Amino acid sequence: MRHFSPMKLSRFFSIALTTGFLGLVFPAHAVEIQRVVSPGGIEAWLVEDDTVPIIAMNFAFEGGTAQDPDGKEGVTQFMTAMLDEGAGELDSIAYKTRLEDLAIGISFSADRDHVYGSLRTLTTTRDEAFDMLALAVNSPRFDAEPLDRVRAQMVSNVRREEQEPDAVAGKVFMDAMFGDHPYAKPSGGTLETLGSMSGEDLETQKTRVFATGTLTVGVVGAIDAQTLAPLLDKVFTDLPAEPDLAVIADVDPNAGAQVHVTLDTPQTTVLFGLPGLKRDDPDYQAAFVMNHILGGGSFTSWLYEEVREKRGLTYGVYSYLAPYEHTGMLSGSASTRADRAGETVAVILDQIQRMASEGPTEDELASAKRFLTGSYGLRFDTSAKIARQLVALKIAGLGIDYFDRRNAEIEAVTLADVQRAAKRLLEGQQPTIVSVGPVDPKTMVQ
Amino acid sequence: MPNFPQTRKQLRAAAIGGLLAAGLFAGTATASETPKPPESLAALEFAPGLSHHTLDNGLQIVVIPDRRAPVVTHMIWYKAGSADELPGQSGIAHFLEHLMFKGTENNPDGAFSKTVAEIGGQENAFTSLDFTAYFQRVSKEHLPTMMEMEADRMQNLVLNDEVVAPERDVVLEERRQRVDSSPSSRLHEMMNAITFVNHPYGSPVIGWESEIEALGREEAFAFYDRFYTPNNAILVVAGDIDAEQVVALAEQTYGQVPRRAEPGTRVRPAEPPLQGVRRAELEDPRVRQESLSMIWIVPSSATGDPGTAEALDVVSYALGGSTNSALYKALVLDQKLAINAGSYYQSSALNDGRFGVYATPRPGVSLETLEAAIETVLAEFLDTGISAETLARAQRNMIADAVYAQDSQTTLARIFGSALTTGSTIEDVKTWPQRIMAVSEGDVLDAANTYLGPTKVIGYLRMPSDTTGDAAASSPSATSDERT
Numbered sequence: 027m028r029h030f031s032p033m034k035l036s037r038f039f040s041i042a043l044t045t046g047f048l049g050l051v052f053p054a055h056a057v058e059i060q061r062v063v064s065p066g067g068i069e070a071w072l073v074e075d076d077t078v079p080i081i082a083m084n085f086a087f088e089g090g091t092a093q094d095p096d097g098k099e100g101v102t103q104f105m106t107a108m109l110d111e112g113a114g115e116l117d118s119i120a121y122k123t124r125l126e127d128l129a130i131g132i133s134f135s136a137d138r139d140h141v142y143g144s145l146r147t148l149t150t151t152r153d154e155a156f157d158m159l160a161l162a163v164n165s166p167r168f169d170a171e172p173l174d175r176v177r178a179q180m181v182s183n184v185r186r187e188e189q190e191p192d193a194v195a196g197k198v199f200m201d202a203m204f205g206d207h208p209y210a211k212p213s214g215g216t217l218e219t220l221g222s223m224s225g226e227d228l229e230t231q232k233t234r235v236f237a238t239g240t241l242t243v244g245v246v247g248a249i250d251a252q253t254l255a256p257l258l259d260k261v262f263t264d265l266p267a268e269p270d271l272a273v274i275a276d277v278d279p280n281a282g283a284q285v286h287v288t289l290d291t292p293q294t295t296v297l298f299g300l301p302g303l304k305r306d307d308p309d310y311q312a313a314f315v316m317n318h319i320l321g322g323g324s325f326t327s328w329l330y331e332e333v334r335e336k337r338g339l340t341y342g343v344y345s346y347l348a349p350y351e352h353t354g355m356l357s358g359s360a361s362t363r364a365d366r367a368g369e370t371v372a373v374i375l376d377q378i379q380r381m382a383s384e385g386p387t388e389d390e391l392a393s394a395k396r397f398l399t400g401s402y403g404l405r406f407d408t409s410a411k412i413a414r415q416l417v418a419l420k421i422a423g424l425g426i427d428y429f430d431r432r433n434a435e436i437e438a439v440t441l442a443d444v445q446r447a448a449k450r451l452l453e454g455q456q457p458t459i460v461s462v463g464p465v466d467p468k469t470m471v472q
Numbered sequence: 473m474p475n476f477p478q479t480r481k482q483l484r485a486a487a488i489g490g491l492l493a494a495g496l497f498a499g500t501a502t503a504s505e506t507p508k509p510p511e512s513l514a515a516l517e518f519a520p521g522l523s524h525h526t527l528d529n530g531l532q533i534v535v536i537p538d539r540r541a542p543v544v545t546h547m548i549w550y551k552a553g554s555a556d557e558l559p560g561q562s563g564i565a566h567f568l569e570h571l572m573f574k575g576t577e578n579n580p581d582g583a584f585s586k587t588v589a590e591i592g593g594q595e596n597a598f599t600s601l602d603f604t605a606y607f608q609r610v611s612k613e614h615l616p617t618m619m620e621m622e623a624d625r626m627q628n629l630v631l632n633d634e635v636v637a638p639e640r641d642v643v644l645e646e647r648r649q650r651v652d653s654s655p656s657s658r659l660h661e662m663m664n665a666i667t668f669v670n671h672p673y674g675s676p677v678i679g680w681e682s683e684i685e686a687l688g689r690e691e692a693f694a695f696y697d698r699f700y701t702p703n704n705a706i707l708v709v710a711g712d713i714d715a716e717q718v719v720a721l722a723e724q725t726y727g728q729v730p731r732r733a734e735p736g737t738r739v740r741p742a743e744p745p746l747q748g749v750r751r752a753e754l755e756d757p758r759v760r761q762e763s764l765s766m767i768w769i770v771p772s773s774a775t776g777d778p779g780t781a782e783a784l785d786v787v788s789y790a791l792g793g794s795t796n797s798a799l800y801k802a803l804v805l806d807q808k809l810a811i812n813a814g815s816y817y818q819s820s821a822l823n824d825g826r827f828g829v830y831a832t833p834r835p836g837v838s839l840e841t842l843e844a845a846i847e848t849v850l851a852e853f854l855d856t857g858i859s860a861e862t863l864a865r866a867q868r869n870m871i872a873d874a875v876y877a878q879d880s881q882t883t884l885a886r887i888f889g890s891a892l893t894t895g896s897t898i899e900d901v902k903t904w905p906q907r908i909m910a911v912s913e914g915d916v917l918d919a920a921n922t923y924l925g926p927t928k929v930i931g932y933l934r935m936p937s938d939t940t941g942d943a944a945a946s947s948p949s950a951t952s953d954e955r956t
Contacts, residue, residue, distance in 0.1 A: 075540060077538075077539070077540050078875070078878045078879050079875065080875060080876060080879060082879075119795070119796075119805065122794075122795045122796070123795075123796055126794050126795070126796060126865060126869060127865060127868070129868055129869050129872030129873075146876065148872060148875060171805075175804065175805075175808075175811065178811045178834055178835070179811045179812065181835075182761045182811050182832065185760040185761055186760045186761045187760075188760055189757075189758035189759070189760050191653060289758075290757070290758070291653050291758075292648045292652040292653055293645065293648045293649055293652075293653055324585075324588075324589040325573070325582070325585040325588075325589065325595070326585065326586060326589045334642055335582075335638065336638065337638060337641075338637070338638030338639065338640070338641030338642045338645070339641070339645070340642070340645055341642055341643075341645045341646040341649050342649075361645070361648075361649045361653075362645070363641075363644075363645055363648070393586075393589065393590055396590050396591065396592060397589050397590065397591075397592045398592065399592060400590070400591045400592020400593070400611065401592035401593075401594070403541045403542060403543055403611070404543055404592070404593075404594055404609050404610075404611075406541060407538075407540065407541040407543055407880070407881060407882075408879045408880045409879050410879060
């Protein structure tokens, strides 16, 4: 493959991906979003499409791993991993067997700000699928056997990640950027916290987070509003109205830290980061266009050209905007040959400075805008993708008409806007740089 | 990239060899009181909108309509992969894939990629054992431009040392990132090498490091001139477009490319029938989770007798394809020896296929103990086979996966492209669900006994013997100096 998908490299920045999706316009004539409100007051955004006889539903609650209490780090991910391990009258084996017999997919996950769920079903098993989801959402069992098994899997992950350069770098990076803030909590837990976690802890966390007041639902596929409404009630109306969430403070990420972790690997992983923007910042679209030129996901960005094409220092190099609920980052990464890691860091810093001082040309801006607007709908060609977009759109508070507005917002970005955003984010800033590899890049002679 | 599927999900996606019956279950969509997928699949026509054509110069064309969004996926597949390389030149298929982005006389200096970026398209390419493929996903009005530029680089590639040398470094970094950095990838590479000792499937798709270092412009052009010709290629277009339009555009673009070579039949050195167990063991200080895997050489869709690949699909599902499977139940749920266990069947290959089993032990459980437990499960499976209930569940899920696959035009394009470059036909793909439904309990038992015998390759990924499981002693050390 010519290069990695940026998604693979940015698993620590899932919010950035969400926004990346939003950064692509949906063709208005190909989609119509219906706002569905159930008799019980549950709202969902629905895109009806009968082409394939399947239904995809995605949903989210506010309150992700940043809500893990001190000493209970990992509890949110542990909880989400246990929701399909037995519910109601069905123990883990019975529950999973029924899902398998019906060929239904149910899954849960969490990032720092949200818990997510998804359902996929053939239309023939629609009602059973919503019944099974209702069980997982309302009455998970947290039985001892699956608790022990999932704990062992999570402990195994924690141990494996101790020696994986990307994972080590990601963890050190979040520590360096966020210090004592809850965003730096280890999402997957630690050996200590996982060891002491009880079913009651998971139940408590689930009760704190799952509430209709912060619920977002997107549905795509062969189902109409009338059929959907009572099914929404079946799954969600019995949840409490309001969650019980800790207040998370807004935070400015730390710039300028440099951390090296020595690991005997054949490459050096480099992560860099600066304070970025939250999604509701007026400069967000200008910064988004600026980042696309600097290190966005095409074969034409400055970083791609300078680090990979001209010098062959890496297989992949990217940067991305990562907006969170309580902060924003501009981050990036590269895995580079260890003996020239110092050069790779220097080239990346040069390009950041070039963006701050010179900025792009009019031609580069026009190209970037053509790419960003022309990608029209490419990320919206499957039911599963559209269902995710609907949830991301609603969480970001961008409004049900955003897909129609978004191209115009990108078109309206001027060279002055990009220069302003570049100066605001990059000028005079020393990024935080984390490296993981055999030799500290700082010690290398350029 | 080494495109060998590694996970069960990918393998099942590959296995569903193209079950794209739009509207497959639509007729029963409202009958929610009897909510099971219908068992009577034999009468259903799959991929009813698909059409197939061949140009005078030998280029095959497959068109898969998908009208949901005004976009198209445009792919060109060459019947040339790493198994078609000359001895000593491992990695040249993949290196050429990278170099194909450098430019032509008409479109120099990466103009193709720049054009794709300008129009808001996505593009990439991938190399496997048996094929190399290039694709763009664009708004449908840009399809003619993509076809023109892709046809241009089928015959007009320009390379000079200025672009070749840095790109070779990029490939070496790719190898370090994908293989060298990961102990489990290194073990898999070693296991492959001792699974196929004579057939080129034993060499990694990305190539051996020393051989990549020796590759250059000349080797790349030699491979290009041998295999990149319309009579060795398949065009797959999926999306919001008519077959007539695609064929007309193909005539104007690909149709103008002369037959540049006659690659002929793809004959590779055969794998001798070696007996006994072969073992690979990798111990690495960076291993924090041990694991075990087994590989058998088995027939592929292309080489198996009728029904064999389908029976092996079901064996894989029943042995390790779900939480109800024999391996998962025994090792993870009942005996609590493993935190994970499963199996896979790599059916799409021009020559032999591969069947694999893997498990991850719980702390304190040795790989030897785990291996013995797997052998017990296998012996019981070979003895008793599967129940009618398990067979029905496997069939239902495999058919349902086929319906889910229809949600993505790119998935469909990949299914047909890989089938046609690995010795299968469109008809094979279209009739796969019926053939899966025709598998009997006896077929499963026969296939398992015939192919999952004692001759296999076993791999251990080990922690060093002095790693007690308390990682603190060897944790990476961080040095930090703020604000430098």
